[in-house]
């Protein structure tokens with residue numbers, strides 16, 4: 001039985017309910033029992049009470065794009081450590097990509113992920129299944145079976161679906177099982193062997209470039225297929241200006257498209273890979289300032305619906321090698337809140353907009369619950385201290401891997417309390 | 432004018448890291464070492480007791496030999512480790528190899544590697560000095576410096592010259608070091624070749640991109656032809672070597688557009704009749720063999736300077 005908890009005097013930001021004000025929140029039996037003006041609710045006798053003046057009380061954050069590495073690459077991350085990192089970053093739910101070993105293209109892997117999450121998880125885990133069997137890009141995976149087992153969407157993330165007919169069929173068939181199709185947009189004949197964004201810096205470093213059109217061509221193809229089939233598509237990790245523009249125009253035409261970007265794409269440029277810094281190597285690669293600016297604009301005007309971290313743990317064995325050979329990806333669960341808060345302080349996002357991008361929007365895109373602080377809803381709640389300053393050092397990382405370009409950064413603002421169904425999964429409080 | 436400049440680099444990873452003063456000092460030192468190679472006994476005791484490892488992960492007889500001769504002329508002990516004979520083929524990482532070597536306390540590791548940035552990775556993980564002997568498509572600093580030396584010898588100066596570099600600019604680490612080196616030393620660098628082989632942003636390295644080879648060569652003091660490869664990793668860069676030779680090869684006619692005293696350079700090995708007309712390669716304007724001679728002197732200077740000589 002979960003003990004009741006009274007969260008007093010916090011700034012409750014709940015975009016799903018149009019609420020942004022000082023409120024008290026009473027959590028009883030893992031549910032939200034009351035949301036009231038300060039002092040209007042007492043709770044049961046002896047209830048643990050936290051004074052959250054100056055803090056934000058928001059719906060439990062949802063990261064719709066993470067790699068938990070289990071099964072198969074447990075030396076990088078496990079469901080236990082990955083969800084611990086999620087909780088430490090303020091997330092109460094994550095959607096995990098299917099590029100495990102073996103690939104999550106069947107109910108057995110899906111069930112294994114859910115069983116591990118139930119036994120040792122610190123966050124809800126929503127498995128995402130593969131689009132194609134083995135993510136080999138040839139035949140459709142068994143969506144019906146996976147859906148029954150618990151997947152919430154399908155993607156071959158990590159790899160593009162090269163075969164356009166397969167992508168068309170995936171969109172069509174996913175409709176039978178009400179599964180969202182998530183596109184990792186990359187035209188591989190343009191990106192192959194590439195190690196970073198194409199351009200002057202790649203030339204100077206002698207690294208093969210990945211041109212931004214490699215992403216945009218596939219974004220366009222998948223928007224066209226979504227329009228043609230009348231089925232929704234979600235574009236993962238948008239990194240370029242032109243992709244944002246394509247999505248904006250498709251939305252204006254009524255195409256059922258949603259899109260996410262990651263904090264690194266609105267924070268860093270390709271300059272972060274200078275000196276062959278493999279901790280800034282990822283796919284899609286970091287781009288240029290004009291792309292960063294366009295992504296910020298896309299978040300501001302609603303073209304981009306969600307912020308997802310693409311949390312991609314890798315060990316030193318995968319990263320302390322020649323740049324060409326280094327694995328793509330960075331961890332992101334524990335830096336998403338501080339990095340997104342920078343956009344709020346810069347006036348690019350309102351607090352409510354930030355929280356929507358990290359909670360109710362991904363919940364709606366995936367068709368999962370959560371993302372709102374409604375009375376009666378499950379008590380997934382995150383408390384953010386927007387003023388708390390800290391240095392992000394490797395010793396503070398909860399993930400099993402430390403491959404982050406943000407190590408050593410001075411941040412202002414972080415999640416200080418994460419509550420999953422009324423139970424505290426992370427506390428840095430009082431801080 | 433450079434004698435007061437102190438050389439402060441522990442590693443030589445690329446000309447991008449070196450100042451004009453650094454390059455001036457290297458060239459000045461190389462000029463003084465060149466005389467040693469003309470003596471009857473071509474050896475000085477300068478680096479007696481020092482250990483230099485040639486760690487070559489790509490086949491290269493010329494560069495390896497040049498570094499080895501340079502080290503031996505200064506009495507250093509040298510060891511050659513080649514990629515095929517090393518443990519990296521057994522899955523050992525570059526860092527493991529380097530740490531094992533470092534445990535034997537070499538003073539300097541000379542690295543040739545197919546991956547751009549490998550010398551930086553090595554330098555970050557070991558105590559010894561690292562000299563980049565060519566990494567991927569990044570830089571080949573000792574080649575750039577020997578080219579600077581060769582031009583300076585032939586022309587008396589570098590500043591104010593027009594250097595035309597023709598061919599595969601995208602994949603040539605020699606071109607990259609030369610563009611950086613010559614432009615830093617005050618020359619104008621014009622590059623030309625098939626558009627598929629001109630990399631994006633090469634202007635930011637200091638080059639001017641010319642739409643035609645003829646335009647690049649016009650009034651040039653130096654013409655450098657680069658070795659051409661038809662395709663790399665399934666990237667269709669050229670229709671054929673024949674077509675390349677016809678439209679981008681350095682021919683007698685093309686050389687006529689350059690200054691009358693223009694010199695011809697090539698980093699070798701040459702595809703004769705493809706990027707360079709054999710008559711030109713062997714003609715009186717060619718300084719290709721001087722490049723080889725100067726290579727030893729420049730490499731002596733690099734080894735000497737990073738080992739603390741001044």
Ligand SMILES: [Zn+2]
Pocket residue numbers: 157158159184236237283284
């Ligand atoms: Zn992806």
